[in-house]
Amino acid sequence: MAEKPKVKSRLHSFFWACIIALIVAGVMALTVLLLYLLGVTRPETAMVLVYAAMTVSAAGAIVSMVMSRVIFAPVARLSDASRQIAKGNFDLTLEYSGSINEIRTTYESFNTMARELGTIETLREDFIANVSHEFKTPLTAIEGYAMLLQDESLPAAERAEYAGRILSSSNRLSSLVSNILLLSKLEQDDVSMPVAAFRLDEQIRQALLSLEPLWTEKELALDVELEEVRYTGCERLLYHVWSNLLSNAVKFSPPGGTLTLMLRPEGNGAVFSVTDQGPGMNESEMRHMFDKFYQGDSSRKQEGSGLGLALVRRVLQLCGGRIAVQSAPGAGSTVTVTLPPEPPQGS
Numbered sequence: 318m319a320e321k322p323k324v325k326s327r328l329h330s331f332f333w334a335c336i337i338a339l340i341v342a343g344v345m346a347l348t349v350l351l352l353y354l355l356g357v358t359r360p361e362t363a364m365v366l367v368y369a370a371m372t373v374s375a376a377g378a379i380v381s382m383v384m385s386r387v388i389f390a391p392v393a394r395l396s397d398a399s400r401q402i403a404k405g406n407f408d409l410t411l412e413y414s415g416s417i418n419e420i421r422t423t424y425e426s427f428n429t430m431a432r433e434l435g436t437i438e439t440l441r442e443d444f445i446a447n448v449s450h451e452f453k454t455p456l457t458a459i460e461g462y463a464m465l466l467q468d469e470s471l472p473a474a475e476r477a478e479y480a481g482r483i484l485s486s487s488n489r490l491s492s493l494v495s496n497i498l499l500l501s502k503l504e505q506d507d508v509s510m511p512v513a514a515f516r517l518d519e520q521i522r523q524a525l526l527s528l529e530p531l532w533t534e535k536e537l538a539l540d541v542e543l544e545e546v547r548y549t550g551c552e553r554l555l556y557h558v559w560s561n562l563l564s565n566a567v568k569f570s571p572p573g574g575t576l577t578l579m580l581r582p583e584g585n586g587a588v589f590s591v592t593d594q595g596p597g598m599n600e601s602e603m604r605h606m607f608d609k610f611y612q613g614d615s616s617r618k619q620e621g622s623g624l625g626l627a628l629v630r631r632v633l634q635l636c637g638g639r640i641a642v643q644s645a646p647g648a649g650s651t652v653t654v655t656l657p658p659e660p661p662q663g664s
Contacts, residue, residue: 391424409431412424513549597645
């Protein structure tokens, strides 16, 4: 079934090549006949010219067929595939066995484009599905507890508990929206990055203190060694890095565990690391930990949206920094951030 359009196309090309050849031969023959009737040429010359016209027409038909098969047919396949792409069908692969490098290169570029568009479409669909799920969870909780609060006979203690859960779900929803908007702006380079000198160690302390209720509740021991580092960079965006990394470390630390923070200068840059005693990660989790909405520990999905580490990676990319992770199942995790000596050009 797949060969019928190709055969039809070749027959169609052959038909028109023959028609054109016959027309050309006919015109040339009529011209020679007219010249013979007018006495311009002799009979022998006229016959030679007629044979020459027929030969040239036959050669033209053959050349037309070759051109149609070698050049026009691949271009026609490319045109048809482009129409399929326009309709949203990205599962296409064009194969070319000819010897024209330009056509082969064009086919390879088309195949690459189709694969990239297919990947983008998959990411878009996954993003919509993930966002819809992340929005649905807190909205469902808010709706459920709001309905329970309509019961006038509800005890004051339960009323306060439900109101607190509504507030928690609202905060989670607000954080999700903020992170989505910020990540979108960062990926589009639509965020200003004002550069200024500031105390990096003080900024990390502020991020740690903002999480005090969480690590106090878990009774975590803190081993903090933050050397004084005066750094020049985008203070506002770097705060998101420390906040998210510390939040993850606290979240995955077991009650009564130890959280180790270290900051030291390196040239005009800095190196920061945070180590927890959590469950650790396997290789698969480490490969995907910076993907949007990825959460390796399914038991803790209610505690985050899976956007924090994606934000961290993007901010560090814009700042010219690097992030490395060391982890193993049951052995905790160490995340190390290296900041460059100076912000990249154009910041």
